[in-house]
Amino acid sequence: MALMCAESSRVPLKPRWHEALAYAVTGAEVPGLGRQARPDVVALAEVLLAEPGRDPGGTRRPAATTARHVVPRELLAGIGAAQFWAVLADLQRELARHAPAGRSPVTQSRALTAEERRLLADVPPHHGH
Numbered sequence: 358m359a360l361m362c363a364e365s366s367r368v369p370l371k372p373r374w375h376e377a378l379a380y381a382v383t384g385a386e387v388p389g390l391g392r393q394a395r396p397d398v399v400a401l402a403e404v405l406l407a408e409p410g411r412d413p414g415g416t417r418r419p420a421a422t423t424a425r426h427v428v429p430r431e432l433l434a435g436i437g438a439a440q441f442w443a444v445l446a447d448l449q450r451e452l453a454r455h456a457p458a459g460r461s462p463v464t465q466s467r468a469l470t471a472e473e474r475r476l477l478a479d480v481p482p483h484h485g486h
Contacts, residue, residue, distance in 0.1 A: 372435035375401045377428050378448050381441075384426035396444050402451040 375390035378401060387408065390401070425445070433441065469477070 370435070373432050374436060374444070375404075377432040377436060377441065378445055379405060380428045380432055381425055381445050382448065382452065396448075398444065398447045398451050401448060402455065405452065406455055 371392035371394050373390070374393040374396035376387065378396060378398075379387040379390060382405070387405070390404070
C-alpha cells in the first residue's frame with residue numbers, strides 16, 4: 358500500500374528511508390533527513406558521521422557496529438522488510454569502513470533500557486551463576 362500525500366490521494370509519498378536507517382543504527386530520530394525514493398547509503402553515512410555530539414573520532418559509544426534498534430512502524434511505512442534489512446547491512450558496512458579499530462561509528466550514547474539490562478544479565482544455567 359503506497360502512502361498518499363494529504364493534498365491529493367493520487368500523489369504517493371516517498372518512504373522515509375534515511376530516517377528509518379538512521380534510527381536503526383542510532384536508536385534515535387535524526388531530524389532533517391527527508392524522504393527518498395531510494396536510499397543513498399554513502400550520503401547517509403556521511404551525514405551520520407558528521408552529526409554533532411560525536412567524540413573526536415566521529416563515534417558514539419557504547420555499541421557494536423552491528424547494533425540494531427527497533428525502528429518505529431511509522432518510519433518503515435512504504436519500505437519492504439527485505440529491502441530494509443539489505444540496505445541496513447550496506448549502511449553498516451559503509452559505517453564500519455570509517456570506524457576506528459574496535460569502535461562503532463554510530464550508536465546512541467544513552468543508558469541501557471530495562472529490557473537491555475535484562476538481556477545482558479540473562480545467562481544459561483550451565484554458566485555457573
